[in-house]
Amino acid sequence: MQIQAVRGFRDVLPGEVALWQKVEAIARSVLERYGFREIRIPILEKTELFSRSIGESTDIVEKEMYTFTDRSGISLTMRPEATAGILRAYIEHSLYQLEPVSKLYCIGPMFRHERPQRGRYRQFHQINAEVLGSSDPRTDAELLALLRTLFEELGLRELDFQLNSLGCPSCRPGFRSKVAEYLGTKRARLCSDCQRRLMTNPLRVYDCKVETCREALAGAPVILDELCQECEAHFLSVQKNLSLLGIPFSVNPFIVRGLDYYRRTTFEVLSSDLGAQNAVCGGGRYDGLMGELGGPDLPGIGFAIGEERLVSILEGRAGAPTSSLDLFLAALGEEATEKAFLYLDKARRLGLRAEMDFRGGSLKAQMRRANKLGSRRLLILGEAELSKGMATVKDMADGTQVEIPLDELESAMAGWKEACSQRG
RNA sequence: GUGAGUGUAGCUCAGCUGGCCAGAGCACCAGGUUGUGGCCCUGGGGGUCGAGGGUUCGAGUCCCUUCACUCACCCCA
Numbered sequence: 369m370q371i372q373a374v375r376g377f378r379d380v381l382p383g384e385v386a387l388w389q390k391v392e393a394i395a396r397s398v399l400e401r402y403g404f405r406e407i408r409i410p411i412l413e414k415t416e417l418f419s420r421s422i423g424e425s426t427d428i429v430e431k432e433m434y435t436f437t438d439r440s441g442i443s444l445t446m447r448p449e450a451t452a453g454i455l456r457a458y459i460e461h462s463l464y465q466l467e468p469v470s471k472l473y474c475i476g477p478m479f480r481h482e483r484p485q486r487g488r489y490r491q492f493h494q495i496n497a498e499v500l501g502s503s504d505p506r507t508d509a510e511l512l513a514l515l516r517t518l519f520e521e522l523g524l525r526e527l528d529f530q531l532n533s534l535g536c537p538s539c540r541p542g543f544r545s546k547v548a549e550y551l552g553t554k555r556a557r558l559c560s561d562c563q564r565r566l567m568t569n570p571l572r573v574y575d576c577k578v579e580t581c582r583e584a585l586a587g588a589p590v591i592l593d594e595l596c597q598e599c600e601a602h603f604l605s606v607q608k609n610l611s612l613l614g615i616p617f618s619v620n621p622f623i624v625r626g627l628d629y630y631r632r633t634t635f636e637v638l639s640s641d642l643g644a645q646n647a648v649c650g651g652g653r654y655d656g657l658m659g660e661l662g663g664p665d666l667p668g669i670g671f672a673i674g675e676e677r678l679v680s681i682l683e684g685r686a687g688a689p690t691s692s693l694d695l696f697l698a699a700l701g702e703e704a705t706e707k708a709f710l711y712l713d714k715a716r717r718l719g720l721r722a723e724m725d726f727r728g729g730s731l732k733a734q735m736r737r738a739n740k741l742g743s744r745r746l747l748i749l750g751e752a753e754l755s756k757g758m759a760t761v762k763d764m765a766d767g768t769q770v771e772i773p774l775d776e777l778e779s780a781m782a783g784w785k786e787a788c789s790q791r792g
Numbered sequence: 793g794u795g796a797g798u799g800u801a802g803c804u805c806a807g808c809u810g811g812c813c814a815g816a817g818c819a820c821c822a823g824g825u826u827g828u829g830g831c832c833c834u835g836g837g838g839g840u841c842g843a844g845g846g847u848u849c850g851a852g853u854c855c856c857u858u859c860a861c862u863c864a865c866c867c868c869a
Contacts, residue, residue, distance in 0.1 A: 730822090
């Protein structure tokens with residue numbers, strides 16, 4: 369019985385890696401342009417960090433975490449998201465002493481034990497950004513602006529930016545009790561899922577797709593009508609700043625995030641070609657979280673981009689980078705092969721992407737290989753060349769070939785490298 | 793966790809109501825020039841028909857179990 373990968377855990381094969389690297393390279397470039405610096409944090413954290421931040425009664429903590437007891441008896445969890453760990457590190461190393469506002473990003477795998485489906489895996493990757501120490505609405509707008517730039521540079525223009533405010537501890541409880549009261553009167557007309565949600569997370573009812581539930585919600589209270597003055601001012605300012613920057617968005621009062629720590633601004637970026645798991649990015653403000661984790665009471669806001677989902681959207685499109693070769697060396701005969709092996713390494717040390725096939729074979733076979741690898745040039749070393757102290761160099765694109773004395777080969781290769789760099 | 797669908801070569805798939813050695817295209821390798829690629833031609837390697845059990849004279853084809861994948865619910869990135 370052969371061993372297969374664990375369910376929901378996937379290999380990214382060499383053919384797909386180029387796209388991942390492109391996504392990450394563009395992400396890093398944009399993030400750093402907007403002032404973010406990378407932080408790398410552990411995959412394992414104490415379980416308590418997540419139950420305290422994400423929320424004891426959330427789905428993530430209740431039934432999706434990879435939690436186990438290690439050999440010294442403490443409960444550890446493979447991170448299901450990045451914010452908690454970043455805050456932990458930020459507090460632990462007193463990074464708030466270094467600067468008033470920190471902008472941090474982190475790219476890496478997250479783990480949640482869910483039923484796998486398109487765009488949802490048990491190990492998945494997020495590009496995560498957090499701004500700590502700023503409660504200015506411009507910070508919220510700046511994050512969305514960053515996302516716009518990032519998606520633009522990835523060639524994604526058809527994305528839907530949706531925005532909401534979840535209020536704060538001074539206005540949300542009032543809203544929640546209004547919701548509970550309202551839904552209580554409609555209880556009988558709600559589906560069984562929603563009747564359960566009434567107890568666990570009433571706001572989720574707003575998301576339900578069942579027809580009768582949607583009807584029951586017709587006159588339900590809306591969070592945006594219940595915001596306190598400060599929250600409303602903040603939300604309006606975020607919108608004003610988004611308009612100033614010309615970022616299109618829509619307000620969706622039914623965005624309910626699955627993590628308890630969100631306050632005020634929350635947002636999602638949706639793609640229409642992702643199927644059911646259509647959120648490419650989600651995030652929001654979490655003022656108050658840092659204090660709850662034992663740090664200073666500093667505000668924060670962040671987002672997470674689902675890398676698999678991004679890659680999945682990009683996959684169907686043209687323009688995937690293909691790797692190619694600068695030089696392929698074909699050798700005929702033992703002596704020539706030894707010489708070629710030497711020049712192969714010299715070429716690489718000069719910065720050329722060079723390859724040869726140690727299996728040898730006919731010149732034809734080696735040329736086929738060179739062609740398959742997309743090599744720009746072919747260097748032929750055979751007995752004929754060796755006896756003359758020459759090498760044949762063929763341009764694979766136009767088929768022309770010239771002979772170069774072996775003692776000039778290195779400088780010739782250096783010249784090709786120059787041409788490559790200028791071209792690139 | 794719930795429901796539905798699918799599982800035949802590396803990839804995309806064919807294989808009708810169970811019956812002759814399990815096929816095609818692409819990919820891979822080789823030959824078609826005594827040392828010259830891409831196209832074309834010829835040939836070749838490669839499959840425990842997801843796995844396990846059952847029905848049958850006989851199963852890729854029917855039944856059961858299991859695993860995986862896909863889609864949806866749920867949830868979210």
